[in-house]
Amino acid sequence: MATTPAKRPQGVVQRFKGAVVEAGRSFFPSMGWRDWRSVLRGEAAPRPNPRMRVNSNSFWYHIRPRALPLEATAWYYTFGLGWMSAFFFVLEAITGMVLMVYYTPSPDQAYSDMLRIISDVPLGQLMRNMHRLGAHFMVAIVFLHMMRTFFTASYKAPRQFIWVTGVILLLFTAVLSFSGYLLPWDQLAYWAVTIGSSMADAAPFIGNATNLLLRGGVDIGAGALLRFYLLHIFALPMLTLLLISVHYYAVRKQDISPLHELFENKPPTRRKIPFLPDQVFFEIAVIGLLTFAFVVINAYFWNSQLESHANPTQTPNHTQAPWYFLWLQGMLKFGDKQWFGIGWPPVIILGLLVLPYLDRNPSRRFKDRKVAIGVAIAALIGMVYLTNAGSPNYGIQQTAASEISQEWVPVEGEGIVDTAIKWEDIPDQRVVYDTDKKATVQGPALADLKPDMQAAFAQFQADVEKWKKLDTRFRQPHGTLSFDPFAYETDDTTQKIIVDRAGAKVVKLKRATVNLDWTTTNVDANGKVTDFTDAQGKTTLSLFQQSRYLDRDSHDARLQSDASPPRPQQ
Numbered sequence: 047m048a049t050t051p052a053k054r055p056q057g058v059v060q061r062f063k064g065a066v067v068e069a070g071r072s073f074f075p076s077m078g079w080r081d082w083r084s085v086l087r088g089e090a091a092p093r094p095n096p097r098m099r100v101n102s103n104s105f106w107y108h109i110r111p112r113a114l115p116l117e118a119t120a121w122y123y124t125f126g127l128g129w130m131s132a133f134f135f136v137l138e139a140i141t142g143m144v145l146m147v148y149y150t151p152s153p154d155q156a157y158s159d160m161l162r163i164i165s166d167v168p169l170g171q172l173m174r175n176m177h178r179l180g181a182h183f184m185v186a187i188v189f190l191h192m193m194r195t196f197f198t199a200s201y202k203a204p205r206q207f208i209w210v211t212g213v214i215l216l217l218f219t220a221v222l223s224f225s226g227y228l229l230p231w232d233q234l235a236y237w238a239v240t241i242g243s244s245m246a247d248a249a250p251f252i253g254n255a256t257n258l259l260l261r262g263g264v265d266i267g268a269g270a271l272l273r274f275y276l277l278h279i280f281a282l283p284m285l286t287l288l289l290i291s292v293h294y295y296a297v298r299k300q301d302i303s304p305l306h307e308l309f310e311n312k313p314p315t316r317r318k319i320p321f322l323p324d325q326v327f328f329e330i331a332v333i334g335l336l337t338f339a340f341v342v343i344n345a346y347f348w349n350s351q352l353e354s355h356a357n358p359t360q361t362p363n364h365t366q367a368p369w370y371f372l373w374l375q376g377m378l379k380f381g382d383k384q385w386f387g388i389g390w391p392p393v394i395i396l397g398l399l400v401l402p403y404l405d406r407n408p409s410r411r412f413k414d415r416k417v418a419i420g421v422a423i424a425a426l427i428g429m430v431y432l433t434n435a436g437s438p439n440y441g442i443q444q445t446a447a448s449e450i451s452q453e454w455v456p457v458e459g460e461g462i463v464d465t466a467i468k469w470e471d472i473p474d475q476r477v478v479y480d481t482d483k484k485a486t487v488q489g490p491a492l493a494d495l496k497p498d499m500q501a502a503f504a505q506f507q508a509d510v511e512k513w514k515k516l517d518t519r520f521r522q523p524h525g526t527l528s529f530d531p532f533a534y535e536t537d538d539t540t541q542k543i544i545v546d547r548a549g550a551k552v553v554k555l556k557r558a559t560v561n562l563d564w565t566t567t568n569v570d571a572n573g574k575v576t577d578f579t580d581a582q583g584k585t586t587l588s589l590f591q592q593s594r595y596l597d598r599d600s601h602d603a604r605l606q607s608d609a610s611p612p613r614p615q616q
Contacts, residue, residue, distance in 0.1 A: 085323045111298065113318040114325055117305035123198075124302065127191035129329070131219075132290065133336060134184040141177040142279065145170075149229070151275035153268050156231035157355045164352060175344035181223040185370050188219045196422060199410035200303040206402035208300065211293040213398045218286045220370050225278040227368060228271060233458045236356035237365040239274070240266060245374065248383045265358065307410045353458045362458040363448060364438035376435030446513035446520035447562050447590040453509065454527070455558050455594035462502065463558040469598060471496035474553050478528040479503040481510050488528075503527065510562075518575050521565040530557045532595075552598075559593040 067079055084091070117123060148167055149159050163170040192212055195201055201209035228239040243266070247257040262269020306312040319325060353362075367375045377386040407415065434440060454461045477489030477499075484507060486492050492500060506527045514523050532555040566578040566586045577585045 088323075091320075109294070109298065110321050110325075113320050115302070115304070116315055116317045116319060118302040119319060119325065120305065123305050125190075125194060126332075127187055127194055128297075129332075130336075131184060131188050131191055133333065134180050134187060135286070135290065137180050137337075137340070138177060138184060139283065141173050141180065144173045145177060146279060151229070151272050153231060153271055153356070156229065156271065160230045160232070160352055171349075172341070172345055175348060175350045176340060178350040179344055179348055180340070181226065182369075185219055185223050188216050189370075192216055193422075193426075197419065198303065198308060199415060201402040202303075202405065202408070202410060203402070205296075205300050205303060208293065208296045209402045210399055211289055211296060213395070215286065215289055215293060217395065218282060218289065222278065222282040222286060224368055224371070225274050225282060228266070228274045229278065230352060231271065231356045232353040233356055233360075233362050234351075234353045236266060236358070237361060238367055239270070241365060241367045241375065242371060243270075245378075245387050249388045250384060253388070303410070308412065310411060310413075351459065360457075363452045363456065366436065366438055369433070372434075372436030373429050373432035374436070376432035376437075376440070379435055379441045444517070446510075446517040446523065446564075447588075450509055450513060450525070450562065451560050451590065451592040454506065455560050455592050457592070457594075461594065462505065463594060463596065466505075467498050467502050468496075469556075469596070471498045472529050472531075472556050472596070473499075474531050476528065476530050478526055479506065481507050481523070481525045487526075519564075519567045519569075521567055521575075521577070523562060523564040525563075526559075526561045528559045528561070530559070531555070532557065554598050556596045556598075557593055558596060559591065562590040563587045 145163060148163050148170070150156060160174075163174060165171075167173075195209065195212065224239075224242060227242075228235045243257055243260045246260060247253045249256060258264070260270065260273065261267075262273055304314060306314045366372065374387065374391060377390060380386055405418070407418070409415065412419065452461070454463055473490055473495070475489055477495070478487050479485070479492070480487045486495075486503075492503065495503075506525070510523055510525045513520050531553040564587065566588045567575050568578045569575055580586055
C-alpha cells in the first residue's frame with residue numbers, strides 16, 4: 047500500500063524554522079516552540095501535558111522528577127544545602143579548567159605560572175579567587191548538609207545508603223580541597239601540606255609507606271607536586287562525580303524525607319509543584335543570583351593571597367593545616383600522635399558510616415531524639431574546641447618578640463602594617479616611634495601624623511606592654527617601629543630610580559621595621575626567672591629585628607588614585 051510522503055516546508059525561512067523545531071523536540075521531546083512559549087507566558091499546560099513527557103524522554107530532565115512535593119522544595123527545611131553543594135562542585139570544575147590551561151605542575155614553573163595567572167591572564171585573579179573561596183564554601187556547605195540530615199533524622203530507614211554515600215562525599219570533598227593546597231607552590235601551600243602529609247607518617251605499619259607514596263620521596267618536591275596535581279584534576283573529581291551520581295540516584299529513588307514526620311500534629315501534604323516550569327525557572331534564577339554574588343565578592347571584597355616561593359629551609363611562624371583539618375591538628379596536642387592523630391579519626395568516620403544501622407529508634411520527631419541531638423550538640427562543641435586547639439597559639443609557649451613581629455611585620459601573610467595603615471598615610475620620610483618615649487624620635491611629631499599612623503603607634507605601644515605581662519622573660523622591654531621610604535626598585539643586580547612624568551622621585555617602597563630589646567634572662571632549677579649577667583656582673587640585652595617592605599602598587603590591594611605611571615630613569 048502506497049503512502050503519501052509528508053510535504054516539506056516551502057522556502058528557506060520555513061525550512062530553517064522547521065529544522066529548529068525538530069532539533070528542539072529531539073532535545074526536549076514533545077516540546078515545540080509553541081509549548082515553550084506557553085511555558086514562558088505562564089499559561090496552563092494542555093492535556094495530555096507535553097511537559098511531563100520531557101522528564102520521561104529527555105536525558106537531561108529524566109534525572110529530575112516530574113513534580114516535587116511542596117515541602118521538599120521548602121528552603122526552610124533543607125536550606126538548599128545539597129543543591130548548593132552541587133552548584134559549587136560545578137563552579138570548581140569550571141574555574142579549575144580555566145586555571146589548568148595556564149598551570150604547569152613543576153616546582154620550577156608552578157610559582158611563576160601562579161604569578162602570571164594573577165598579573166597577566168585576563169580575569170586570572172578573579173578565577174583564582176573564585177576557585178579558592180569556592181573550595182572553602184564547598185567543604186563548609188557539605189558539612190552543614192550532613193548536619194541538617196542528622197538533626198532532621200533523614201538518615202533513618204529507608205535512606206541509610208544515602209547517608210553512607212554522603213559521609214564518603216564529605217571525605218572526598220575535604221581531600222579534594224586539600225589536594226589543591228600544594229599547587230600554588232608558595233610557603234602557605236608547602237608547609238600546610240607538609241603538616242598534613244606528616245600525619246600519615248604516624249600510622250602504624252603503613253605510615254612511612256603512605257607518606258612516601260604521597261610525597262614521592264622523603265621530602266616534598268616534584269614527585270609530590272605531580273601526585274597532588276593528578277589527584278586534584280583527575281582521580282578525585284572523577285570519583286566524586288561518580289559518587290554524586292550514586293548519591294543523587296538514591297535520593298531520587300527514595301525521595302526526600304517528609305517534613306511532617308518531624309512534628310506530631312503536622313498533617314502530610316500531597317500538594318506538588320511541577321518541575322517544569324516552576325522549579326527549573328526558580329533554579330535558573332538562583333544560579334544567576336549566586337554566580338553574580340560570588341563574582342562580586344571575589345572581585346571586590348576578597349582576595350586569595352599568594353605568599354613567597356616555597357622554601358623548605360624556612361619555616362614561617364604560625365604554620366597550620368587547612369581550617370577543616372585544624373581539629374585533627376588540635377587532637378595531636380592532647381596525647382600520643384598515633385592514637386589521637388591516626389586512631390581516633392577512623393573510629394569517628396566508621397561511627398558515622400554505621401550510625402543509621404545502629405540507630406533503632408523509628409521516630410524522627412525531635413522530642414523522641416533528645417539523647418541523640420544532645421550527643422550531636424556536644425560533639426559539635428567538642429569539634430569547635432579542637433579546632434581552636436589546632437590554632438598555632440593554643441598550648442604552645444609563645445615568645446613576645448616572635449609574636450609581636452608576626453602580628454606587625456610577618457615574613458609571610460599580611461600584618462597590621464599592611465591592613466591598618468593606608469599607603470598615603472605613611473610619611474615619605476623616615477619616621478621612628480619609641481615605646482620608652484611614647485613619641486616619635488625621628489621624623490614628624492606624633493601629633494602631625496595622620497590618624498591611622500597615630501592609632502598604629504598607640505597599638506604598637508599597647509602590644510609591647512601586653513606581652514610584658516604575658517611573657518615573664520620579656521623583661522624591661524624597649525621597642526621601636528620605623529618606616530623608611532625608598533625611591534627605587536631592584537631589578538636583578540641593578541637599582542632603578544623611579545620618577546614621575548615631571549622628573550621628581552616617586553616613593554615606590556616603604557620598609558616597616560620592628561626593633562625590640564629586653565633584659566636577657568635565665569630560668570633556674572626551681573623555675574624562677576632571673577636576670578642573666580656577664581662575667582663583670584652586668585645584665586645583658588637580647589635583640590630582635592624584623593622588617594617588611596610595602597609596595598606602593600599592591601599595598602592593601604589598592605593603587606594610589608593620583609599616582610602617575612612610574613618609569614625608570616635612564
